[in-house]
Each structure stands twice: as structure tokens, then as C-alpha cells.
Amino acid sequence: MEQDIKIIIIDREGVKHEVEAPTDMAMNLMEVVRSYELAPEGTIGVCGGMAMCASCQCYVLSNTELPEMQDDEEAMLSEAFYVKDNSRLGCQIQMTPEMDGLTVELAPES
Amino acid sequence: MSLYDRLRRNKMIKTDILIIGAGPTGLFTVFEAGLLKLKCHLIDALPQPGGQCSELYPKKPIYDIPAYPEILAGDLTEKLLEQCKQFEPGFTLGERAETLEKQEDGTFIVTTNKGTKHHAPVVAIAGGLGSFEPRKPLIHNIADYEDKGVEYMIKEPEMYRGKNVVIAGGGDSALDWSIFLSDIADRVTLVHRRNEFRGHLDSVEKVQELKNLGKVNLITPAEITAINGDGRVETVEVTKKGEEPYLLETDHFIPLFGLSPKLGPIGDWGLEIEKNAIKVNNSLDYQTNIPGVFAIGDVNTYPGKLKLILCGFHEATLMCQAAYQIINPGKRYVLKYTTVAGVDGFDGTRKEAPKAVVKAFD
Numbered sequence: 001m002e003q004d005i006k007i008i009i010i011d012r013e014g015v016k017h018e019v020e021a022p023t024d025m026a027m028n029l030m031e032v033v034r035s036y037e038l039a040p041e042g043t044i045g046v047c048g049g050m051a052m053c054a055s056c057q058c059y060v061l062s063n064t065e066l067p068e069m070q071d072d073e074e075a076m077l078s079e080a081f082y083v084k085d086n087s088r089l090g091c092q093i094q095m096t097p098e099m100d101g102l103t104v105e106l107a108p109e110s
Numbered sequence: 111m112s113l114y115d116r117l118r119r120n121k122m123i124k125t126d127i128l129i130i131g132a133g134p135t136g137l138f139t140v141f142e143a144g145l146l147k148l149k150c151h152l153i154d155a156l157p158q159p160g161g162q163c164s165e166l167y168p169k170k171p172i173y174d175i176p177a178y179p180e181i182l183a184g185d186l187t188e189k190l191l192e193q194c195k196q197f198e199p200g201f202t203l204g205e206r207a208e209t210l211e212k213q214e215d216g217t218f219i220v221t222t223n224k225g226t227k228h229h230a231p232v233v234a235i236a237g238g239l240g241s242f243e244p245r246k247p248l249i250h251n252i253a254d255y256e257d258k259g260v261e262y263m264i265k266e267p268e269m270y271r272g273k274n275v276v277i278a279g280g281g282d283s284a285l286d287w288s289i290f291l292s293d294i295a296d297r298v299t300l301v302h303r304r305n306e307f308r309g310h311l312d313s314v315e316k317v318q319e320l321k322n323l324g325k326v327n328l329i330t331p332a333e334i335t336a337i338n339g340d341g342r343v344e345t346v347e348v349t350k351k352g353e354e355p356y357l358l359e360t361d362h363f364i365p366l367f368g369l370s371p372k373l374g375p376i377g378d379w380g381l382e383i384e385k386n387a388i389k390v391n392n393s394l395d396y397q398t399n400i401p402g403v404f405a406i407g408d409v410n411t412y413p414g415k416l417k418l419i420l421c422g423f424h425e426a427t428l429m430c431q432a433a434y435q436i437i438n439p440g441k442r443y444v445l446k447y448t449t450v451a452g453v454d455g456f457d458g459t460r461k462e463a464p465k466a467v468v469k470a471f472d
Contacts, residue, residue, distance in 0.1 A: 052167065075308035078306075110245065
């Protein structure tokens with residue numbers, strides 16, 4: 001599957017997972033985490049991916065160039081907890097070939 | 111004392127199917143149960159029916175409801191309420207189902223956090239992702255001040271009359287309550303982490319106007335970082351970005367950071383839980399490991415489960431057939447089509463297909 005990219009996800013217990021993600025299924029980072037069950041169901045992607053709950057907040061650790069933050073993501077992060085400068089919402093990061101090598105850590109559940 | 115007397119004395123709500131959760135799946139259950147002449151009562155922690163559709167995204171479109179190429183989540187709730195109206199569902203809203211007690215005769219009593227009791231032979235949990243609980247800011251001693259000046263929800267605005275109130279948050283509820291309380295409280299301070307608010311434009315403009323009039327004290331970008339007081343909230347610490355924290359005197363601190371769903375007390379009812387959801391028998395009727403208790407919609411799990419509204423509708427329909435058998439043991443029943451049989455409401459209304467008129471040619 002040549003369209004797959006590799007990304008590294010550190011789960012909430014600190015365990016590192018190197019996973020493959022398809023780039024042709026309109027998947028976002030939150031959905032990749034769910035598909036590999038790296039966080040318990042019901043604790044991630046609660047709103048379904050509308051940038052309305054911040055349950056998929058993660059810290060971006062690589063220098064990957066990410067899509068620019070839209071207003072709703074910025075607003076949600078401004079109300080979320082445990083927010084750092086490198087916080088993003090996983091549901092707003094689409095899996096594209098440019099995301100190859102992306103490394104993120106899931107933020108604590110809140 | 112007979113059961114009837116006990117029920118009357120305790121003012122217990124009695125119904126055939128007690129539905130926990132008034133989201134789309136719960137509301138459609140009322141319709142399907144009604145076709146089988148079973149009465150329903152719904153409990154929901156939110157103050158209005160619709161579940162996530164009303165609370166989280168009423169203005170967002172849904173594209174996978176059969177026969178609706180596009181429908182707003184809020185409109186779907188309206189339609190479901192209209193569809194089940196003639197079956198006169200009862201509602202206990204703004205209360206969370208807390209305990210489930212199985213009676214000797216196999217029926218159940220479900221009690222809410224406010225002590226309202228419900229008695230039914232069948233319980234259908236249509237609880238979605240759980241009940242919506244306020245998201246609490248990360249202040250280490252905040253729990254010590256809950257109901258002692260810290261409130262996550264405004265239930266009685268009158269209690270703020272003449273008081274100093276600090277509201278935190280940047281969404282519609284923070285804006286709307288700041289506007290509302292500016293007429294009641296002595297002083298309203300709104301603290302938000304950013305300069306921009308995420309709310310309806312007119313609410314933002316109204317707060318701006320109140321700020322200019324000196325009726326709302328706006329502090330941005332800032333956060334409440336500590337709560338102090340002897341047994342009650344007396345001051346909160348305000349930390350403005352890049353500045354030294356300072357103390358602000360207040361009687362109340364109201365953090366409004368939205369709601370997040372938690373499975374909550376349902377998790378302690380002895381139900382088999384897997385992946386934050388209730389395991390059910392999907393080859394038959396969506397019954398849980400407790401006979402008479404069913405779980406339908408997003409709250410259940412089984413091999414191949416999909417959390418879709420349309421799957422909840424299907425599960426609700428099959429569940430009602432099983433409920434009928436429990437409530438009317440051995441009684442005959444065959445599936446009827448609404449087009450053929452019409453719909454007889456509990457309110458005396460009848461819907462039916464118009465009869466074809468046969469007219470002979472002259």
C-alpha cells in the first residue's frame with residue numbers, strides 16, 4: 001500500500017506506537033488513533049470530529065508542517081484544559097502524504 | 111400495603127418501557143413501542159430532549175438519515191418528537207438516572223439524582239455516550255468549593271442577586287449568562303483565555319456594549335488559577351497572560367467550559383461493560399446481561415457495532431418486540447405495516463391511509 005504513511009503516536013500511558021495510516025480514506029489523526037484503539041472508546045473523538053470537545057487533543061512533537069489552524073479549532077483549544085503551545089486537535093489533522101513521520105503525544109483525558 | 115398504594119404514596123412514575131436517554135434512539139423507541147400499545151417514559155440529564163443532537167450540534171447537518179438527503183440535528187429532534195407525540199411519552203428532564211433496583215417480581219425501579227422514582231417492567235438504556243457533565247477547570251481545590259460559591263451550571267439566577275460573580279469561559283453559555291446576570295448581580299466579571307469569543311455575534315456585541323457601559327467587567331486573555339476562602343469562595347486568583355497574578359474578591363465563581371459525556375452511574379448497575387459501552391445480545395434483541403434491561407443506540411456494543419443514528423433506530427425497533435413479550439407473556443402479535451393498520455395514538459388520534467374511492471363509470 002504505497003499511499004500509506006507512517007506516524008508515531010504516544011498514548012496516554014506513555015507507550016509509543018508506530019502505525020501506518022492510509023492517505024486515501026479521508027481519515028484524520030483522531031480516527032487513526034481510534035482505528036488502532038490507542039485510547040479507550042468514549043475517551044477520544046467524543047463529538048465525532050467537529051472540533052467541539054477537545055477529547056482528541058494532542059501535542060505535536062515533530063517538525064511536520066501542519067495544516068493551519070481554523071477558527072473553530074483555535075476556539076475549542078482556548079477552552080480546553082492541559083493546553084500547550086504545541087497542542088492541536090487530532091480531528092483537524094488530515095492524513096495526507098505530507099504527514100509522513102508525524103509524531104504526536106495524546107493529551108490527558110479531561 | 112399493596113404495590114398500588116406504595117406507588118401512589120411515593121408518587122412513583124409508572125410506565126411500560128422506561129427509556130434512559132432522550133436522544134434520537136430513545137425518541138424513536140416511543141413510536142415503535144406505541145405501535146405495540148406500550149407506553150414510554152424518558153429520563154435525561156439534559157434539560158431538553160434530543161441528546162447530543164440538541165446539546166452539541168443542533169445547527170449541524172446530518173446526511174445519513176434514510177430519506178433525508180440533509181437534515182439539521184435540531185430538526186431531526188423536532189421531527190422525532192412530532193412522530194412520537196400521539197403516544198404521549200412522559201419526561202423526567204434535567205435529572206440523571208442514578209440507581210437501578212430489580213424487584214422481586216422482575217420489574218425495575220430507577221431513581222434519579224433528585225430522588226424521582228420510576229417503575230417499569232422493561233428498562234431501555236439509550237444513553238448515547240453517557241450523561242453530560244460539566245467540564246471542570248483544573249484548579250486543585252475546586253471540589254472543596256462546589257456549591258459553596260462554585261457552580262458549574264446556573265439553576266436559580268435569583269441566588270446571584272446583589273452578589274459579585276466571576277464567570278469563566280468563552281462560549282455561548284458564558285456570554286449569555288454574563289448578559290443575563292448583569293441585571294441581577296451587583297458585579298459580573300467575565301474571564302476568558304482569549305480576546306475572541308466563540309458565540310453568536312449578537313451575544314458578543316451585547317457583551318461589548320455592557321462592557322462599555324461598565325456593567326460587565328471583561329478580563330482577557332486571562333485565566334482563574336486559584337480559589338481562596340474560608341469554607342466559601344471569597345477571592346479568585348486572576349492570571350493575565352504575561353502579568354503577575356492578582357486576587358479578585360467575589361461571592362461566586364461560575365466556570366462554563368461546556369459539557370462532556372460520562373457513562374456515570376450506569377457503569378455501576380452490574381451491566382457488562384466493554385469499551386465504555388454496554389454489551390448486548392445483537393443476534394436477538396439487544397438485551398444486556400440483566401434480563402429486562404436493554405441497551406440501544408450509541409451506548410451499546412457488539413461485534414461490528416456502528417455508532418450511527420440509523421442503527422439505533424433499528425435496534426430500538428427489535429428491542430420493542432422483546433419488550434412486548436416480557437410485558438405480555440404468551441400474547442399473540444404479528445408485525446403490522448403502518449400503511450395498512452394506520453397509527454392509533456394514546457391521545458385518541460388516528461392516522462390512516464386514505465381509502466381508495468371506487469366510482470363506476472356512467
